[in-house]
Amino acid sequence: MKHSPLVQSLIEAFTCLPGVGQRSAQRMTYALLERNREGGLYLAESLRGAMEGVRQCRRCRNFAENELCPVCADPRRDDGEVCVVSSPSDVLAIEQSGEYRGRYFVLMGHLSPIDGIGPSAIGLDLLEEQLREGGIRELILAVGTTVEGEATAHYICEMAEESGVRVSRIAQGVPMGGELEFVDGATLAHALKGRRSV
Numbered sequence: 001m002k003h004s005p006l007v008q009s010l011i012e013a014f015t016c017l018p019g020v021g022q023r024s025a026q027r028m029t030y031a032l033l034e035r036n037r038e039g040g041l042y043l044a045e046s047l048r049g050a051m052e053g054v055r056q057c058r059r060c061r062n063f064a065e066n067e068l069c070p071v072c073a074d075p076r077r078d079d080g081e082v083c084v085v086s087s088p089s090d091v092l093a094i095e096q097s098g099e100y101r102g103r104y105f106v107l108m109g110h111l112s113p114i115d116g117i118g119p120s121a122i123g124l125d126l127l128e129e130q131l132r133e134g135g136i137r138e139l140i141l142a143v144g145t146t147v148e149g150e151a152t153a154h155y156i157c158e159m160a161e162e163s164g165v166r167v168s169r170i171a172q173g174v175p176m177g178g179e180l181e182f183v184d185g186a187t188l189a190h191a192l193k194g195r196r197s198v
């Protein structure tokens with residue numbers, strides 16, 4: 001059976017969600033049309049609001065609705081410690097561990113020359129600027145241990161060395177190639193405390 005154009009386009013739109021294939025997209029579309037038009041409209045408005053209103057923090061590149069994200073805007077956070085992570089969901093995971101009082105720098109990816117992702121595409125020019133400005137005592141790398149993560153960590157280490165900033169790396173308890181968002185808070189807190197200089 002062929003779907004009508006509007007239904008077909010909604011099904012296609014749902015498949016842009018991670019883990020949602022054609023079948024689930026179809027199920028979602030029909031559920032909303034059949035039983036929950038109000039929910040569907042709420043979803044549409046929330047999507048538009050977030051897609052248009054959420055930008056990146058000027059300082060750490062995390063999601064923000066103002067110039068600065070809530071962490072950067074908080075004067076009680078320690079400006080001297082900066083934890084470098086790959087994605088905003090990593091920030092969330094570390095915040096939920098409740099152990100960290102420093103700031104973050106969110107790469108939104110890893111270095112991957114093969115895919116044309118160079119240093120400036122993941123904000124490393126901005127990080128370099130901040131390292132040069134002074135005020136950062138320690139960079140804590142929490143970028144994962146995939147091949148790209150390792151390459152990124154290596155690049156950042158060299159950058160920090162040039163600016164004379166100490167670098168450490170969380171290690172213990174974080175699975176190889178693991179994504180931080182799947183690590184529980186206690187393990188993450190332990191990994192942060194047990195970080196090692198590199």
Ligand SMILES: [Zn+2]
Nearest residue numbers: 057060069072
């Ligand atoms: Zn920020």
